[in-house]
Amino acid sequence: MTAAEGRIEIRALRSGRLDLEPLRRSHATEMAPLLDDPGLHTFIGGEPASAEELDSRYARQIVGHSADGSERWLNWVVRRRDSGQAVGTVQATVREQDGDRGLVAEVAWVIVTSQQGRGYAQEAAQTMLNWLQRQGVELVIAHVSPGHAASIAVAGALGLAPTEVLVDGEVRWQA
Numbered sequence: 001m002t003a004a005e006g007r008i009e010i011r012a013l014r015s016g017r018l019d020l021e022p023l024r025r026s027h028a029t030e031m032a033p034l035l036d037d038p039g040l041h042t043f044i045g046g047e048p049a050s051a052e053e054l055d056s057r058y059a060r061q062i063v064g065h066s067a068d069g070s071e072r073w074l075n076w077v078v079r080r081r082d083s084g085q086a087v088g089t090v091q092a093t094v095r096e097q098d099g100d101r102g103l104v105a106e107v108a109w110v111i112v113t114s115q116q117g118r119g120y121a122q123e124a125a126q127t128m129l130n131w132l133q134r135q136g137v138e139l140v141i142a143h144v145s146p147g148h149a150a151s152i153a154v155a156g157a158l159g160l161a162p163t164e165v166l167v168d169g170e171v172r173w174q175a
Contacts, residue, residue, distance in 0.1 A: 008094055008103075008135045010064065010074045015127040017082065018120060020090060023062055023075035028054035030086050031077065034112045043148040044110055061091075071095045074132075078111070078124040087115040090124045092132055102138035105129075109154065121154045129158060143170035 013020040021027075032051035041047055049057065061075050072094040079086050088111035097104045109125045129140055142160055144151045146169075155162075160173035 008072050008074065008132075010076075013076065013127050013131055014081075015123050017080060018087075018124050018127065019079045019081050020076035020124060020127060021079060023058055023077060023089070025055055025058045025062065027077050027086070028052075028058050031089070034086060034088075035110075037113050040110070040113050043145045043151065074128075076124075076128065078120060080115075080120075085115075086112075087120050088112055088124070090128045092128060092137075094132070094135075094137060097139060103136050104139040104141060105132050105137045106141045106143070107132075108142065109151070116150065121150070122157050125154060125158055140175045142173045143167050144173055145170050 010022045012022060029051050032049065032054050035054070036048040038048065058075075061073055063073070065072050073091070074094065075091045076089060077086050078088045078090055088109065090107070090109045092105040092107045094103055094105045096102075107125065107128065109121045111121045111124075132140070140158070140160065142151075142155050142158075144155050144162075146152075155173040159175050161175075163172045163174060165172035
């Protein structure tokens with residue numbers, strides 16, 4: 001068992017307006033129609049997935065770790081507390097930094113198109129980051145498409161700064 005596996009167990013998180021629920025396979029049926037928006041995939045890549053495809057993906061993700069145990073996979077569905085409506089997801093892949101200098105988390109957020117512009121991405125991602133830091137994460141990284149103004153704003157609000165590193169056409173941001 002790695003340090004990341006032994007130290008971090010996913011749990012439900014709360015913010016002022018949102019609940020972050022640990023991902024379950026049963027979320028696939030609810031999330032598939034919300035994520036079935038080609039415009040949403042302009043920046044996040046891929047294509048909308050069916051409920052069956054999401055179920056298969058979620059089944060792999062909820063295992064919670066890579067096959068070799070070097071990464072911890074943490075995935076949440078973001079839900080508005082006032083209505084109970086799912087509005088997106090946040091996720092973190094946590095691993096040990098090179099040279100045993102603590103933990104690093106690569107994070108991402110997706111808010112469905114109909115719920116964008118309300119601050120949910122920033123609120124959910126900040127809630128996740130605060131929790132990750134309490135779990136011992138010392139370095140936070142996000143990869144953001146250079147043309148995605150909303151995600152650039154979220155990354156900046158989270159205290160991340162762009163680097164010169166490009167990964168699959170996305171700019172690496174880090175704290």
